[in-house]
Amino acid sequence: MSHKALYREWRPSSFEQVVEQGHITKTLKRAVVTGRITHAYLFCGTRGTGKTTLAKIFARAVNCLNPHEGDPCNKCDICKKALDEVLMDIAEIDAASNNSVDNIRKICDEVNYMPGLSKYKVYIIDEVHMLSTSAFNALLKTLEEPPTHAIFILCTTEPNKLPATVLSRCQRFDFHRITTKGIKERLRKIADAEKQQITEEALDMIARISFGALRDAISLLDQCISASDDTIGIQDVLSCAGLIDDQSNAKVVEALVNNDVTAILTSINDVIAEGKSPARFLSGLLGYLRNILVCMNVQEPSRFIEADNNAIIEMKRLSSLIEHETVIRYIKELSENEAVLKRASQPKTYLEIMLIGLLLKKTTHMEKQDVKEDIKTDVAKPVIKEPVKKDLAVKSEEDISWTKYIQDRIDKGSKDVFELAESSIEISGNQAVITVGNGFLKDSLESNKDSVLEEVRGFNANVVNIRFVCTGMNRITGSPQQEILEIGKKHNIPVEIV
Known part of the structure; x- marks a missing residue:
């Protein structure tokens, strides 16, 4: 039979x-x-x-x-x-x-x-x-x-x-999802009846990756029994399920912290060589970054992370080496590209580009922070005694940096910052005030406030809110089309009014 x-x-x-x-x-x-x-x-x-x-x-x-x-x-x-x-x-x-x-x-x-x-x-x-x-x-x-x-x-x-x-x-x-405890009890009963030895860590892993689906858990146990010669261990489960262990994910995160491109590429090659798909690799990395984020914000992460104590200790260590906003940025950018990766003709190459791209953005962000620190240090020197003039100096340096940032974005072909070419910025804490010369630009920027905020955060990641101020006349002297043509001409950008 x-x-x-x-x-x-x-x-x-x-x-x-x-x-x-x-x-x-x-x-x-x-x-x-x-x-x-x-x-x-x-x-x-x-x-x-x-x-x-x-x-x-x-x-x-x-x-x-x-x-x-x-x-x-x-x-x-x-x-x-x-x-x-x-x-x-x-x-x-x-x-x-x-x-x-x-x-x-x-x-x-x-x-x-x-x-x-x-x-x-x-x-x-x-x-x-x-x-x-x-x-x-x-x-x-x-x-x-x-x-x-x-x-x-x-x-x-x-x-x-x-x-x-x-x-x-x-x-x-x-119908509710079955709890991890309920799945483990059922799997233990089945394993005992089948006279199959299995470790508690392996039971934990099967229960966790089943996400409340008892049938999936039993099917995976059946596969592990067929694949194992003796006691089923956690590596048997990972191999049958096609998953990536926490140690591999930890290596990738540490490589991101240390800007180690070689380690990232090596980790990807090792995982692909084991028969894992790039999509599965990315899914596991996202879950691991989520767990690190939990360790940053929760006193008892074990309540919200399905992992053993040693893995949680390693996550806590990594959480102390990386900034809170950096983890959020990694999760956001990787999640946005997850669907694209599944459709990519060269998924391995696309995965490598994604992770290396995170390092490049991190380096750019660090350079911007260094520039800001240098400006603050120069301003703090007691060269000018009058406090009012100090404020003006800070504002002037900030405006110059902002203008250079916008011009660089325009030179790189970004059209989203075109309307910011003639603007100035003043940042106080997490609030940014953008000043433009006429009411038309102010209305246009306010209608695209979310995309403008993203550009401002590229200049200063601490900004969470922006508002716009119009100086001079509330209405422009010429037509909106003429105003746009003038700005494009000044910055050598071809503009066609349709």
Whole structure:
């Protein structure tokens, strides 16, 4: 006999065996005991949380000849036929492959006939959100006026895609993600029954990377059992799951801190050589940076990080070597490029460019900070005694630096800073005041305030808010088009008014 997948072999056969869905099993058992069976149920939740399994248990329970406190006996003829999947009165339909209106019309025609052996005809429609609009319309009529012997159980991972008219006719049950503790207990029970040795660290890893999906966890355990000769360790889990360990991620972060391009490229080559995809590498790095950010801001990071104590200690060490805003910038920029990486024709090369680009931006930011420190140091020297003149000197240096920064951006082909060419800036704390010469530029900049703020933060990362001031006349003397042409001419930028 061929091997049966563990998740099928260990599928719960009663409400009591379902893991951590007590808020649902209690209601369904009570409905069976009291006979308050409705005609339509909606089971929604993430994959691997027991939606289809619980639907099958409920289908047996309502038809069982000898139910025990709402649970099916699994011994009567009805239960045995249902378990063997030969009972014609319980039908499971995959809406992903049977999503046409003709498929649903066939069900609507069959539902009018009385059940053959059972009390109820039960239709379990899995992935119901995949039905077409016309199929939903055909199903709606039956849900409105169903036969007394019919029960529909709709299962979906995306209830938001269901029409409101369907949702309003169903009793909805939301399945929770299984906790790490619940998954570990179930995996330990399965491993013991299979006489397979597995370390606690390996159990922790399987439970963490399953993200609350028990079926995924059991499937990964099954794969690890097949791949391991003896005791399953954490490296076996990482190898089977295709994941990157925390040590590799720590090396990359430390290389970013030390501006070590060689170490970054070496880490990427090592991971790719192990058969891991660049997308998986980036996903693991983002998760690790998130954990470092948690260590920076939380007293007890172990409550929010699924990792062993040694890994958390290493994260804390790295968090002391890197600035808070730098970690946020890394996460933001890598996240924005994650989707692009998956579509890239050369994903490895694109990943290398991304990480090296982080170092270049870091270097540029450090140089700007050094320039600002030099300006502050020069101003602090008691060369000019009058405090008012000191303020003017600071402002003059700042304006010169701002003008140079904008001109450099324009020379590099950036069009977003074009309207800032004739502006001056004054920064106080985290507030920046940008002064322009006419009301037209002021209105235009205010309408693009978010993009302007990004440019200002490139000049001074401490700025979080900006406002605009217009000097001179509130209205420009010429037309807006003429004003733009003059600015373009001054900075040698070709401008075409359309």
